[in-house]
Amino acid sequence: MAFWDKWFKKRIDYDVAKVVRASMQGAMLPTTRSRETVSKWEQQFFWYEGIIKRPTLKSSEVMESLKLIRDISPDASMAIWNILRLANNGHELEVEKPNGTVDKRATDYLNSLAPNIGKLYGGGTDQLINVLLLTIYTQGAIALEVELTEDISAVKEFHAVDPSTLDFRRNPDTGEPELVQKQRTGQYKVLNPETVFYYPFDPDVGDPYGRSPILPVLQIVFFQVEVLKDLKKVIHHQGHQRFDIKVLEEAIIDNMPDEIKHQGPEAVKNFVMSYVADVRNQMNQLEADDDFFHTDSVEIDMAGGAIGQSLDATRVIDIINQQVVTALKQLPILLGRNEGSTETHSTIQWQIYVNGIESIQRGIKRILERAYNVALQVGGFQGRAVITFDSLRTSDRLKDAQAEEVETRTKIAQINQGWIDNDEGAMEIVGHEAVAEPKAPVTGQTAQPTPPTPQDNNPDNQGDPNATDESQRSLKKKTVRGLTMVK
Structure with a gap:
């Protein structure tokens, strides 16, 4: 009987501990289930039809100024040229099934659709990507609309939309932001989120519109224009x-x-x-070729003609050029500026620049994948579109080969020492198990060029054993040790 009493007591203690633990966890949960913080755009004192106000530097007027500068400024135009050619270097479109395999029939369907979109720009996804790249680099956002046929059975067109013509409005019922566009009548139309997509680039907290990467170029370009105007006056007055x-x-x-x-x-x-x-x-009244009488x-x-003695404008121009390169997020060499730099620094700079291009490509990738997913849905396919841009080389092939050679020799040495087996080494080097055992013993070393001996550099001293040259005696000692080890 005492045994059952002890068992029931343990059971009761266990149940009580379980209830206490659950109660403590419930007591630590927050008492409210709704959001407690408020976004910046929700704190606007004056709401005009619930529109989330754009910051001053992101207004349509500023965007138009950026468009003008990118087309007339030589540096900005070159930066646009670099971005479009490097970021749109080719891509691959596939459709993945829910199990992760490639759906060839759905992929062929999207590839047949790709040449027929973007007809306003000449047709083809490549042209549409160029338009989107130009927009995201200039305005810091991209927008795309998928136009369907009347019977909603196929995709008719992909339309690139100017992001500066779109706004976000707070829904009066749900309080959530929704994408709208002002119509000719002055009313705002709520856009269908299933067919109209907006992607901001590097958005700030509480700001759904995105940030232009080249916005700082406004300040430095205006300063550059003023300096060039003043320099022109000085040259006309003193230079000639x-x-x-x-x-x-x-x-x-x-x-x-x-x-x-x-x-x-x-x-x-x-x-x-x-x-x-x-x-x-x-x-x-004298003409240019008249003589004086x-x-x-x-x-x-x-x-x-003594401008060089009174004013040195090169330092000012150098500062302006540096600011222009920084504002446009470019490398000096890509804008025609040759600045001295080590090979290591140049490689790191190029890798950082390529990472910036890949971040822009990710925005294009996401918005196009959403558009292609709509095409798959109306086409009756189950899967998701995957766009992969061709990668840009960021390293030297010779250095990669040398690094691979060192890694291979290291793995061979580890195999010879018995630290890992042949399959483990093959998996790390080539990505699969070894197909066969080594056919011959491998030392894991490569032949190194033989350094010149002191005898080669000193023909008069033909290896005289009585020579007093310190380096020769040192060399003889090393040679003797080497022969002893071989024996």
């Missing part, structure tokens, strides 16, 4: 040589008639002004 025409006062006095001298100061002044005006008119009362010389 000009005629220095001097009218000699003594000659005027000697040639002045006596009756003018006796008429008083006013008559003398009028004579001098008339004399100088005649010389000025004569010089102004004048009396000895006029002396002609050259002046100016």
Whole structure:
């Protein structure tokens, strides 16, 4: 009987501990199930039809200024050229089934659709990707609409949409933001989230519109224009040589008639002004290839052309160029600036630049995959579209081969030491198990070039055993040790 009492007591203690543990976990849960924080756009004091206000630097006027600068500024135009050519270097489109395998029939369906989209830009996904890349690099956002046929049985077209024409509005019922577009009537139309997609690039907290990567170029380009205007004035005023025409006062006095001298100061002044005006008119009427004909009362010389002595504009231009390169998120070499750098630094800079291009490609990839998924749904296919852009090389093939050689020799040494087996080494090097055992013993070392001996550099000293050269004695010692080890 005591045994059952002890068993029931343990059971009761276990059940009580279980209830206490569950109660404690429930007590630690938050008392509210709704969101407690408030976004910045929800704190707007004045709501105009619930529209989430765009920041000043992301307004449509600023976006139009960026479009203008990217087309007329040589540096910005070159940056656009680089982005479009490097980011749109080819891609592959496939459809994956829910089990992860490739659906060839669905892939062929999407590939047959790809050449017929983007007809406004010449047709083809490549052209549409170029438009999207240009938009996301300029405005920091992209938008795409999938147009279906009337019977919703197929995709008719993919339309790239200007992101600056779209806004987000707070839904009065749910409080969630929804994508809208202002119509000609002045009313806002709620867009279908299943066919119209908006992707912001590097959005800020509480801001659904995204951030333009080249927005800082506005400040530096305006400064560059002002500096170039001022530099132009300086060059025109000081940079070119000009005629220095001097009218000699003594000659005027000697040639002045006596009756003018006796008429008083006013008559003398009028004579001098008339004399100088005649010389000025004569010089102004000269053509570029005319010769000078004048009396000895006029002396002609050259002046100016000393801008290098008074102003060095290269330092200012260098600072501006550095700011332009930084604002456009480019490398100096890609904008025609040759700056000295080590090979290691150049490689790291290129890798960082390629990572930036890949981040832009991810935005294009996501929005196009969503559009292609709509095409799969209306086409009756189960699966998801996967777009893979061709990768950009970020390393040197020779260095990669050398690194692979070192890794291979290391694995061979580990196999010879018995640390790992042949299959483990093959898996790490080639990605699959070894197909056979080694056919010959491998040392894991490669032949190294033999360094020149002191005898080669000193033909007069033919390996004399009595030689006193310290390096030769050291070499002899190493050779003897090597022979002893071989024995």
